[in-house]
Amino acid sequence: MIRLSQQHIDAFDRDGFVIIHDVLTPQQVEAARARFEPMFSGKFETGLYPDEWNWRMGRDREDLTRQICNGWKSDRTIASIVLDRDVGEACARLRRWPGARIGQDNVIWKPPGTKPLGFHQDDSYNKWIVPGEMNTCWITLDDTKAYQGTIEYVRGSHRWPVAPPIRQFHAPDDPLADLYPAAEAAGVKDPEIVPIEIPAGSCVIHHGQTWHGSRDNRGTNPRRSVIAHCISSAATFHPSHISYIYSRYRKRNSTEMDESFFPITWREDGYRTPWLDSYLAGSI
Template sequence: MLFTPTDRNKLDYSEQGFLVVDEILPSKQLLQLHQAFDDVFNGTFETGVTPDEVNWQYGTGDPSLTRQVCNGWKANRSIARVVLSEALGRSVAQLAGWPGVRIMIDNLLSKPPGARSLGYHQDSAYLSWFSPSDLISCWIALDDTTRSGGTLEFVTHSHEWQQDSPSGEFHGPDDYRQPMHHAAESQGVEPQIAYVEVKAGGGSVHHGWTWHGSGANDSALPRRALVLHLMRCDAEYDPTKFEQGIGPTYSRYKHLADNQLDENYFPILWHEDGSRTKALDDYLASPGPV
């Protein structure tokens, strides 16, 4: 991994609510990830394990929508080598000032030419069933990104706005910025939009309450991205949030007797004491289905 945060990076992230990074992955990894995306979206799972959420497959998925799969790291080791990377986990933890970091969920996003927009939202509005509820998302572009290609957009300083509940349509809304504009109006501010325009292998890191979304892909090229949603190493299930709903997928990993997050499903990538979930390196080294 090529990204190591500087003091300036930490300041920019804290002030803006996001940080654009020119290089997160080396170019040699990109072809492996392109193949991994093709495999997963075709229903080929190298490890024999199905991802937690499969929201699009070739042959049945709406071709006008952005393709999405959640927790592809469980299905494909090329994806897992990025998502479970100790070096990338360390970089994110250092950027946030955390003692350690664990993966909550990954997203495989593929926006082919002509695909519609993704609605503006705040990640933490959907993913707040744990405490401490801090959340950071790392968005890695697998193709060169442009405004016309429907790249990721951020609203500068919006992590300091009021923390709203989820609203609006996520996949292919008519006005993908509408929820954000309503939030900006309630705050009495004029939103400042920044676009993540980077070469393949670059990307961004953003705060869980930063408003973001992306427009339609009006270019002739695909826009694929691997996204990591990360939380602190000491996070646990928060029973006070259960009434808001964890959802059928991630509630299934809740222990009967305690609120601990099971490292089999939410592994620790890096800790300042030098440790991480023990099984990860063996899993990544295994050559075939488990």
């Protein structure tokens, strides 16, 4: 899926994100697209609900961006993308980690007319792990355009301090409301916002401190993406900070991250969580 060049590494270090083309085949793109309506309707292949299910067919407003978190537990087609060995290796090598495990995934669906997601830093939400950092692989299933609510990055913002969580993540009136105070605090007067326009099957890998978000979809086509939020293979739970969702997977009297819930997708010594390939093949 992904092969990093030195140019990719240099771009990531410079900008806080890097575009990589031809990550999925057309067949993989079509297979992933076909899972969106069943999943958001509550038809989960494995029988397990995802950890977060922020929009449900027939319940929520049509102008809201749809999001599922940890769809890999509910659908093997999604799992085959976010648990891929190459995704983990690329995220780990770019952050100079010894390996990567999945921290969380996102399945994002922005039909025409849907509202923004606020600009934020992923690492603002990572106080519950040590080290409190992510590297994220955002894979688009549709050709993206600036006016269709594509993801946008603030170039170089991975060098800014980590800000608190933003005030409104879903459907904010102003998706840039928290960005500009953060830029001012970082001494940046005119942040450069880069809308990502790439073909379906391409990805962007971004640093956990890089500011990013998306605006309204003002086009006539949907914008669908599958996202792997990777953390270091050496990550542990923070001994005292709590995630109201993900700390439910912490063992009593331990900070160890159980591979049943946070599997290692790649490690530089060749290790990969043993049950992953059987799970993806549908045998467990």
